[in-house]
Amino acid sequence: MSKLGYYDIAIIGGGASGLAASIAAAGAHPGASVALLDRNLSAGRKINATGNGRCNYLNRNASADTYYSNSGPEAASAVLSAVFNAHPVGDLLNFFEKLGIIPAEEDEGRLYPRSFQAKSISAALIRAAEEAGVKIITGFSASVCNRTDSGFVIHSDTSQIIECGKLIIATGGKAGMQYGCFGDGYRFAKAFGHTVIKPIPALTQLTVREDISALAGVRAKARIGLYEQSVQTYRVPDDFTPYAAPEKIKMQAPKTYEERTLRALAEDSGELQFTKETLSGICTFNVSRFLRRVPGCEYEAHVDLFEEYSEEALKDLFSARFKEFGTLSGVLFGLLPDKLCSWLLEGFDGSPEALAAKCRDLVFSIDGTRSWNDAQVTSGGVALSEVDPETLQSRLVPGLAFCGEVLDADAVCGGYNLAFAFASGLLAGEKI
Ligand SMILES: Cc1cc2nc3c(=O)[nH]c(=O)nc-3n(C[C@H](O)[C@H](O)[C@H](O)COP(=O)(O)OP(=O)(O)OC[C@H]3O[C@@H](n4cnc5c(N)ncnc54)[C@H](O)[C@@H]3O)c2cc1C
Structure with missing residues (x-):
């Protein structure tokens, strides 16, 4: 068993929401050590496949009302409103403009990076995370997360261990399994006592x-x-x-x-x-x-x-x-x-x-x-009624938070799902 160290904040999942969360966490907590863990050999792998390689990263019309959830109208409205009040589309555009991304707009409010290259988005996020001092640990496939007296311990499937004070689960859902998403976040959430609304493949044939x-x-x-x-x-x-x-x-x-x-x-x-x-x-x-x-x-x-x-x-x-x-x-x-x-x-x-x-x-x-490999998003996930809308922290386990597709929120095609991943990631990272 090899110990890879202790971090004040660890984020499992280096996709859209995890990258955003890591940048926000490092920014909001100067001096705190932040680690971003991903099983892939580089972070942001799924981002590179989005929008047919062009990455429809936002939609101008994204707001709480443009999402679906199976968590009941009250919980859904509370969480989605809090996420988009904290980070409305204008704010997300500013966030990306600071990273060098200028949007190009297509029909129905779909926004792409001006380069029409998904790699512009992943590269911008990875660079920003590194510049903020985030330690990006790739090739780390988390298999078990446990609560300790002072925080959490994360075990990898190759017997590596990372300890942390606070933990954000940003593992995505099960859609696009070929990009490293096997639904592990649901397993971790259930082990911490959370309700997971049955995930089904969405945005698929x-x-x-x-x-x-x-x-x-x-x-x-x-x-x-x-x-x-x-x-x-x-x-x-x-x-x-x-x-x-x-x-x-x-x-x-x-x-x-x-x-x-x-x-x-x-x-x-x-x-x-x-x-x-x-x-x-x-x-x-x-x-x-x-x-x-x-x-x-x-x-x-x-x-x-x-x-x-x-x-x-x-x-x-x-x-x-x-x-x-x-x-x-x-x-x-x-x-x-x-x-x-x-x-x-x-x-x-x-x-x-x-x-x-x-x-x-x-x-x-x-x-x-079609199967999970063909789905673009997951419908279902961690019940929104069990997270605090203002922080996305677990109502059951102190120091634990969730963001992105692992949560029970999804939307139609058009840049809405990434918008939610970024907005919820920023909120979870700031408030952890
Ligand atoms: C082909 C395709 C095209 C898409 N196109 C668009 C689009 O154009 N616009 C749009 O808005 N949405 C699009 N989506 C949906 C969008 O990509 C997702 O909703 C979004 O990426 C979710 O972000 P996330 O950070 O929650 O999860 P993900 O981006 O899925 O990231 C989760 C990360 O966690 C890592 N991970 C998971 N489990 C573990 C573990 N146990 N240990 C370590 N790491 C782990 C994974 O490797 C992955 O990198 C598309 C999806 C697909 C599959």
Whole structure:
């Protein structure tokens, strides 16, 4: 067993939130020794993969209201408001500008570094942490954290030990496991007595039961709705004797009957992408976090390929085009990608109006989501009700705090998840 030393503050996880926390901790506690531990051989590895290597590091519209949490509205609002009151987007922009990062803005408030290079963000954070005196210890994979009389002891999986006075857990969730996130933070949190709301992969593709391999590679503008179908089965009373009125013919009574209820969970519009077996694209990613599978329920995606038309207008358009071009393929020609037209028309022998209705509500049976490796974020995590909103410190264990994706907060694509990682990291680091 080798002891790597004692630090006043140790942070497990050198990702977006851990780097921000380390810079803030060193700044807020002059003279304190701060260590940032990461299992990877360099900090900020996941940051380099974000935004397709361009890093959509913030969103101009990020605020408490743009996040989801499963921790209940009161706790979620308290924590998210405190985080963004302490570090609103303007403040985060200033923080990065001081590190040399000038933003370039794209649609819907998405902010990227002017270089459109994710490495600019990770390099800026690592440099700032080093300049602030943070000791960055890479290749340290924390396996167990224990409370001691004066703080904490962190064991690595290669029998190294680091002792610290205060501890920030910034290990991320389970999304993007290939970047070193295996959900260890949840294990540490549970060992300290915290509640962890079941983590599920979010911002990922939805896997489809139907054979859609013929659609692989197709992209189409669409609205996608995710629906939950619950099936309630009732037992028919034994003494029930049905008759078909008015002839009073005795019928065979069914033993059970089913009641199906369809509930909309989420919807979004954008470019829908098809792969061999999944629905993909940002609009799919954004609804994926709502696929929190409940036993006994089934899930469906309803796709509207013509949301810019009213139902009537689309029927009129299709019947006019049918009169003009004489075939259903003529109706669809030029409106949708060829592969999608062929797929829609395969085995279809309805009217142009029925085809319009089909295009407005294409139903796919959803099997689940892609694995953790394909997810961009985790929905679920350490319950927000168990952290102090003003400091992100544990309400259960003094000297312990959490920041970033390990907490139960997530958002749609667009720079919101990194914004939360940075804002919560800064808050946790300042207040530890
Ligand atoms: C491919 C991809 C693209 C994305 N693109 C964007 C985007 O453009 N914009 C956006 O806002 N969000 C994006 N996200 C989401 C965003 O990257 C995360 O929400 C954010 O990085 C979370 O920050 P974090 O610091 O909490 O965790 P992470 O960035 O995941 O960092 C956690 C760190 O902890 C380390 N660690 C974990 N366990 C241990 C352990 N036991 N011991 C030592 N170290 C440990 C890991 O190695 C990792 O470096 C993307 C995610 C992925 C996977």
